[in-house]
Amino acid sequence: MTGGVGTSVRRPDGPAKVRGEFSYAGDLAAEGMLVGSTVRSPHPHARITGIDTAAARAISGVHAVLTSADVPGDLYFGLTLRDEPALADGVVRYAGEPVAVVAAVDAATARRAARAVAVEYEPLPPLTDPQQSLTAPPLHPDGNVYRHVSYSCGDPDARGVVTVENTYRIGMQDPAFLAPEAGLAWPTPDGGVALDVATQWLHSDQTQIGWATGLPPEKVHLRLAGVGGAFGGREDVTLQTHACLLALATGRPVKFEYTREESFLAHRQRHPGTIWLRHSADADGRIVCVEGRVLLDGGAYASTSPVVITNTVTLLQGPYRVDNGRFEGWSVRTNNPSCGAMRGFGVPQAAFAHEAQLDALAGALGMDPLEIRLRNALQRGDVATFGQRFDAPTPVREVIEGLRAIPLPAGPARRAPGGVGRAAEPGSVRRGIGYAVTIKNLAFSEGHVDESTAEVSLCDGHATVHTACAEVGQGFVTVAEQVARTVLGATTVEVTQPDTLIASAGSTSASRQTMASGTAVHRACAAVRVRLLAQVARRHGLDAAGLTVVDGTVCAAGRPVTPVAAAAPGQTLRATEHFQHPATYPLGSAEGGMYVAFSFSAQRAVVDVDVELGLVSVVQVASCQDVGTVINPTQLLGQIEGGIVQGMGLALMEEVVVADGLITNPDFQDYLIPTIVDAPEVVSTYVTDPEPGMPHGWKGAGEPPLCTAVPAVAAAVRDATGLPLPAVPIKPEHVALGLGAAPTVTWTTPRPAAPSRAVNIVVDEEARDAPGTMAEEGAPGGR
Amino acid sequence: MSVDPLVADEFVTFPLTVDGVPREVTARWSESLLTVLRDRLGVLGPKTGCGHGRCGACAVRVGVGPDEPHVLCACLVPAATAVGATVETIASLGGPDGELSDVQEAFLAEGAVQCGICTAGFVTAATELLERHECPSRTEIEEALYGNLCRCTGYGRIVAAVESAARTRRERKDPVPLTTRKLTASLRTGPEAAE
Numbered sequence: 001m002t003g004g005v006g007t008s009v010r011r012p013d014g015p016a017k018v019r020g021e022f023s024y025a026g027d028l029a030a031e032g033m034l035v036g037s038t039v040r041s042p043h044p045h046a047r048i049t050g051i052d053t054a055a056a057r058a059i060s061g062v063h064a065v066l067t068s069a070d071v072p073g074d075l076y077f078g079l080t081l082r083d084e085p086a087l088a089d090g091v092v093r094y095a096g097e098p099v100a101v102v103a104a105v106d107a108a109t110a111r112r113a114a115r116a117v118a119v120e121y122e123p124l125p126p127l128t129d130p131q132q133s134l135t136a137p138p139l140h141p142d143g144n145v146y147r148h149v150s151y152s153c154g155d156p157d158a159r160g161v162v163t164v165e166n167t168y169r170i171g172m173q174d175p176a177f178l179a180p181e182a183g184l185a186w187p188t189p190d191g192g193v194a195l196d197v198a199t200q201w202l203h204s205d206q207t208q209i210g211w212a213t214g215l216p217p218e219k220v221h222l223r224l225a226g227v228g229g230a231f232g233g234r235e236d237v238t239l240q241t242h243a244c245l246l247a248l249a250t251g252r253p254v255k256f257e258y259t260r261e262e263s264f265l266a267h268r269q270r271h272p273g274t275i276w277l278r279h280s281a282d283a284d285g286r287i288v289c290v291e292g293r294v295l296l297d298g299g300a301y302a303s304t305s306p307v308v309i310t311n312t313v314t315l316l317q318g319p320y321r322v323d324n325g326r327f328e329g330w331s332v333r334t335n336n337p338s339c340g341a342m343r344g345f346g347v348p349q350a351a352f353a354h355e356a357q358l359d360a361l362a363g364a365l366g367m368d369p370l371e372i373r374l375r376n377a378l379q380r381g382d383v384a385t386f387g388q389r390f391d392a393p394t395p396v397r398e399v400i401e402g403l404r405a406i407p408l409p410a411g412p413a414r415r416a417p418g419g420v421g422r423a424a425e426p427g428s429v430r431r432g433i434g435y436a437v438t439i440k441n442l443a444f445s446e447g448h449v450d451e452s453t454a455e456v457s458l459c460d461g462h463a464t465v466h467t468a469c470a471e472v473g474q475g476f477v478t479v480a481e482q483v484a485r486t487v488l489g490a491t492t493v494e495v496t497q498p499d500t501l502i503a504s505a506g507s508t509s510a511s512r513q514t515m516a517s518g519t520a521v522h523r524a525c526a527a528v529r530v531r532l533l534a535q536v537a538r539r540h541g542l543d544a545a546g547l548t549v550v551d552g553t554v555c556a557a558g559r560p561v562t563p564v565a566a567a568a569p570g571q572t573l574r575a576t577e578h579f580q581h582p583a584t585y586p587l588g589s590a591e592g593g594m595y596v597a598f599s600f601s602a603q604r605a606v607v608d609v610d611v612e613l614g615l616v617s618v619v620q621v622a623s624c625q626d627v628g629t630v631i632n633p634t635q636l637l638g639q640i641e642g643g644i645v646q647g648m649g650l651a652l653m654e655e656v657v658v659a660d661g662l663i664t665n666p667d668f669q670d671y672l673i674p675t676i677v678d679a680p681e682v683v684s685t686y687v688t689d690p691e692p693g694m695p696h697g698w699k700g701a702g703e704p705p706l707c708t709a710v711p712a713v714a715a716a717v718r719d720a721t722g723l724p725l726p727a728v729p730i731k732p733e734h735v736a737l738g739l740g741a742a743p744t745v746t747w748t749t750p751r752p753a754a755p756s757r758a759v760n761i762v763v764d765e766e767a768r769d770a771p772g773t774m775a776e777e778g779a780p781g782g783r
Numbered sequence: 784m785s786v787d788p789l790v791a792d793e794f795v796t797f798p799l800t801v802d803g804v805p806r807e808v809t810a811r812w813s814e815s816l817l818t819v820l821r822d823r824l825g826v827l828g829p830k831t832g833c834g835h836g837r838c839g840a841c842a843v844r845v846g847v848g849p850d851e852p853h854v855l856c857a858c859l860v861p862a863a864t865a866v867g868a869t870v871e872t873i874a875s876l877g878g879p880d881g882e883l884s885d886v887q888e889a890f891l892a893e894g895a896v897q898c899g900i901c902t903a904g905f906v907t908a909a910t911e912l913l914e915r916h917e918c919p920s921r922t923e924i925e926e927a928l929y930g931n932l933c934r935c936t937g938y939g940r941i942v943a944a945v946e947s948a949a950r951t952r953r954e955r956k957d958p959v960p961l962t963t964r965k966l967t968a969s970l971r972t973g974p975e976a977a978e
Binding site (some may be wrong): 067 | 833838873877891892893902906922923
């Protein structure tokens with residue numbers, strides 16, 4: 001079908017975007033609007049001994065100044081543990097924590113008023129080392145450990161002939177979506193509040209705004225405003241609650257729009273972490289045992305730290321069969337910036353470490369890096385270290401073979417390392433080739449309900465699709481349109497702006513929206529089709545069971561009966577359908593698996609490195625990814641290329657540098673994201689083995705390319721330089737000065753696994769650290 | 784450049800031409816052209832990404848005085864220097880009769896648009912590039928666009944879009960059969976030949 005599933009349909013919001021007419025959250029305005037500004041803590045840790053707002057209130061044009069004392073509902077919010085105050089509650093725990101908010105007639109007045117709020121701080125020593133957090137006095141009544149995960153499988157003392165171990169470090173990455181946070185709130189006649197906002201998850205925001213305002217959900221009305229990128233960084237509440245509180249307090253519309261610096265301070269970052277891994281393998285490269293320990297710095301408040309740590313720990317095994325292992329990890333509280341969701345959600349950290357280990361094993365055994373990966377590749381039917389059976393297509397070998405089939409780039413690179421400055425000397429440039437293969441879990445995990453609802457109506461061939469799925473740039477609007485064309489035979493499709501008038505679609509994260517909201521749309525379209533065909537059957541005296549929709553036409557036994565557009569003139573047929581993945585269970589549960597689905601990805605990076613200056617140019621990244629089925633080739637390529645470049649950014653340049661709890665580079669001058677000059681050529685191929693239980697066999701595709709690019713690029717730089725490079729981002733000085741320790745290789749006497757312990761999973765979790773409770777709609781189980 | 788805060792806070796009224804329409808605006812001297820456009824005049828095509836000239840989301844074409852108009856970041860231009868300026872935003876870059884320009888069309892066709900917050904800036908910069916270079920090399924494309932950040936696409940589709948728009952433009956101007964054109968191109972010297 002023209003414009004249906006499988007074709008490169010153009011984005012429906014594209015024309016407005018190329019004309020500059022698409023309305024983003026930052027473009028919002030309303031009659032009589034006030035502008036909000038936030039007073040933020042300059043200290044990473046301090047006691048607040050006094051707040052005087054009188055001077056701020058006295059400024060002409062200021063309509064409200066709110067502190068925690070003015071929050072009518074429950075002060076505390078959060079995606080999992082609800083440990084964060086909407087406005088500081090006597091203590092500040094990170095630099096940038098909101099202490100007060102101001103609404104004034106314009107931005108300049110609001111900023112001036114914010115500066116006039118006098119906050120007295122008694123600075124406390126900041127706890128900035130996550131290792132020390134484990135034993136330090138608690139920074140918060142809820143303690144310092146967000147979650148401790150510990151389990152083993154098989155016989156963790158089993159050994160092969162060789163053991164490699166090393167400690168890996170991953171820096172803090174900023175989602176750096178290009179449109180800073182913005183939203184516009186206003187009081188509604190029902191005594192409630194409305195908010196147009198750029199977010200990833202309308203219903204989670206709605207719940208959390210409800211807590212602070214004391215309003216029931218039906219009086220908190222959210223609509224999605226145009227979103228300029230998200231990548232996980234809009235999953236948590238930032239300005240949402242503040243805008244609503246101020247709108248209610250002033251009776252006026254209130255708009256917030258963060259500056260870039262505030263954006264760095266306010267949203268959650270990717271967790272920096274330290275990962276120790278020890279792999280033991282047979283002489284033929286087969287993995288005998290893996291032991292791993294992870295420490296993630298969650299920063300000041302929980303956000304999704306309890307969930308992220310579990311992803312990192314459980315996926316340390318990589319896309320390889322591991323029968324014996326011992327895994328442990330902590331995500332902990334510090335006075336560093338809060339960390340939470342970012343594309344990959346704990347997996348890039350694991351992937352960087354396990355892939356460095358596979359290369360170290362291959363190096364020790366003199367094996368080809370792809371050969372050792374093929375030898376250990378997971379297959380359908382294998383059981384994960386965390387006890388889940390891979391019972392869907394598990395094409396690890398296939399993505400590796402697919403990658404191997406892509407030719408290497410021919411000839412010299414177009415440009416030397418160093419970008420437009422061309423600083424590299426030809427004599428010191430070395431080429432390197434690196435490989436990585438990764439596993440990424442798709443959708444929510446461990447019992448967090450993963451669901452969506454869609455309402456579809458059809459009238460004279462025009463379909464309207466309504467969900468609460470946040471379009472953040474990824475292209476769900478296109479997918480929804482394609483589904484409506486294919487399933488329903490719609491001639492034209494409108495995907496309406498998401499809002500809270502329909503049930504939650506969950507977050508636009510975890511590579512999940514095609515699977516969740518796409519499937520809900522598919523089901524609703526199928527339900528409308530049933531009604532349509534029933535009408536056609538009645539009208540034409542046919543058996544509805546024999547009718548199909550092909551290319552916009554209702555057919556009986558392949559013979560056209562009527563165009564869909566003329567099948568039920570003037571009538572609107574409507575259906576609302578819900579989709580929910582089969583249940584998942586906490587780690588260690590005997591009832592079922594932790595994860596909904598998995599995707600596998602293999603990449604090869606080719607780099608040129610000036611080994612004297614430490615400058616790296618990524619020449620090409622080739623990718624072969626397990627995508628279930630290709631819904632829209634152009635959009636899929638956009639996800640692959642975009643993910644690879646973000647992963648490359650983490651591998652080579654992106655790091656939020658935090659010194660004594662303060663972000664030293666909260667701008668694009670010093671926080672470097674890849675430019676067009678840095679971007680490599682990308683060659684992208686796919687393995688299409690349909691995912692069972694999903695319409696069209698689709699599965700999520702957004703996160704794997706990033707997860708794989710980080711280790712692939714790092715491996716290529718290692719290959720070019722011969723350096724161990726156990727930390728990302730790999731900065732010029734790491735290469736030029738050869739910083740970082742090499743893996744320790746030990747030759748061991750083989751010790752086979754004790755058979756009695758073959759398939760036992762032992763979960764050893766401290767009682768107080770219950771699994772993340774993002775139970776209903778991210779609406780946590782309360783404090 | 785440091786601005787006297789007293790002067791910076793002073794309001795001033797001055798004329799400028801935005802997208803062909805003469806406007807008069809009252810603004811603080813210290814405000815950026817981006818603030819003038821977005822907050823004073825309601826011209827929302829240029830976007831705010833970083834506010835310090837690093838992302839290019841606010842790229843507009845500005846002509847001041849006798850100089851040839853060129854693309855720059857509106858967030859870096861103090862209103863004081865925009866007095867009497869001619870500003871062309873993305874709204875000036877459409878095709879005839881409200882159609883999309885060839886560059887806009889190519890951005891859509893090649894999938895160069897995702898969240899779109901950078902798109903107006905990229906289209907603005909790419910349009911200027913193609914006015915100067917009929918057949919830009921990959922390196923020339925990079926040099927023209929490295930002031931524009933995109934966080935979604937990884938740039939691959941953006942390069943494809945610019946190359947496609949250039950190709951379409953050449954074909955429209957010079958409808959020579961493909962084989963002949965390839966031969967001609969290979970006989971050329973200069974950066975194109977190296978591609």
